[in-house]
Amino acid sequence: MNDYxxxxxxxxxxxxxxxxxxxxxxxxxxxTDQIIRSDVEFRTITNAxxxxxxxxxxxxxxxxxxxxxxYYFRTFPHVKTVEYGRNHEFSEDIxxxxxxxxxxxxxxxxxYKVSVTxxxxxxxxxxxxxxxxxxxxxK
Amino acid sequence: xxxGLLTSFLVxxxxxxxxxxxxxxxxxNTREAISGSNNLERLSEVAELLSNDFNKIGFRAPVNPxxxxxxxxxxxxxxxxxxxxxxxxxxxWFWDLNDPVTATSxxxxxxxxxxxxxxxxxxxxxxIPVTYFHIKYYAGDGSITTERRNIRKLxxxxxxxxxxxxxxxxDDTPVFYRTVWKRIFxxxxxxxxx
Numbered sequence: 001m002n003d004y005x006x007x008x009x010x011x012x013x014x015x016x017x018x019x020x021x022x023x024x025x026x027x028x029x030x031x032t033d034q035i036i037r038s039d040v041e042f043r044t045i046t047n048a049x050x051x052x053x054x055x056x057x058x059x060x061x062x063x064x065x066x067x068x069x070x071y072y073f074r075t076f077p078h079v080k081t082v083e084y085g086r087n088h089e090f091s092e093d094i095x096x097x098x099x100x101x102x103x104x105x106x107x108x109x110x111x112y113k114v115s116v117t118x119x120x121x122x123x124x125x126x127x128x129x130x131x132x133x134x135x136x137x138x139k
Numbered sequence: 140x141x142x143g144l145l146t147s148f149l150v151x152x153x154x155x156x157x158x159x160x161x162x163x164x165x166x167x168n169t170r171e172a173i174s175g176s177n178n179l180e181r182l183s184e185v186a187e188l189l190s191n192d193f194n195k196i197g198f199r200a201p202v203n204p205x206x207x208x209x210x211x212x213x214x215x216x217x218x219x220x221x222x223x224x225x226x227x228x229x230x231x232w233f234w235d236l237n238d239p240v241t242a243t244s245x246x247x248x249x250x251x252x253x254x255x256x257x258x259x260x261x262x263x264x265x266x267i268p269v270t271y272f273h274i275k276y277y278a279g280d281g282s283i284t285t286e287r288r289n290i291r292k293l294x295x296x297x298x299x300x301x302x303x304x305x306x307x308x309x310d311d312t313p314v315f316y317r318t319v320w321k322r323i324f325x326x327x328x329x330x331x332x333x
Contacts, residue, residue: 010150014154017154017157017158021157021161024161024165025164028164028165028168028169028172031168031172032168032171032172032175035172035175035176035179036175038179039175039178039179039318042179042182042183042320043319043320046186046320046321046322049322050321050322050323053323053324053325054323054325056325056327057325057327057330082321084296084298084319084321085271085298085319086271086273090319
């Protein structure tokens with residue numbers, strides 16, 4: 001009978017060890033996932049900022065008017081493929097969305113609120129980052 | 140033959156292998172997490188510094204503030220900090236492929252050097268290990284340009300890798316944690332609006 005009890009103790013210990021291993025693995029995976037998500041989020045913010053850079057230099061009101069044929073966001077949303085690396089060995093698809101609307105005006109300027117959202121489906125759940133900008137145009 | 144003894148040795152062997160495998164997995168995951176976290180922190184700091192500098196190209200500077208430019212180097216003048224003792228200074232970003240990082244085992248990293256104001260009253264050099272640094276220069280119509288006076292847009296690309304590998308492939312090739320970043324700058328002072 002002693003042999004059987006030793007066997008049970010051994011099986012019990014192995015089960016405990018297996019549970020501990022699985023639990024540790026899950027914890028590490030959660031940490032790694034979080035780091036990867038932070039990485040992807042940083043890049044989505046950067047891509048949204050890149051669009052805002054172009055909008056900063058707009059001087060024509062029609063580019064911020066959603067009813068105009070010259071509207072900057074008339075082709076949005078669209079997918080932009082961004083390539084990285086010396087030989088473009090890495091690439092990422094970013095979905096860009098954007099819109100602008102009129103805020104107010106003074107005798108000298110008109111102000112618009114511009115919003116750009118960059119979305120990445122490289123991770124699940126997807127990551128979205130929105131950057132907003134107040135654009136002032138001289139009359 | 141003592142079956143019990145044999146079984147014990149087998150079980151002990153399996154347990155030893157399991158513990159060894161688990162320990163190795165823990166080490167790899169820990170190294171990956173630390174490498175990733177460090178990379179992101181370094182990228183954040185460099186992105187902030189580089190963005191501050193590049194947005195100030197030509198600020199309070201004469202016309203044609205860009206002095207030297209290439210895929211791995213940019214030298215320009217501008218007042219990059221409002222609260223220091225310097226007015227317009229020369230700032231240089233240069234990826235020196237003749238200066239490899241010897242403190243790490245990564246063979247791909249070289250020093251990215253930034254020369255300019257490092258404090259209120261000091262000019263100096265900051266060295267950052269990166270594995271790729273590249274600048275593209277565009278004219279006002281979006282085409283790539285090689286004329287200094289026509290530069291209106293800059294596209295900067297950075298690739299960071301961890302200094303040490305976080306794991307090895309089956310063929311003993313080291314794997315380094317990699318972070319990439321690409322940013323566009325249209326400095327106001329070379330894109331005069333008014």
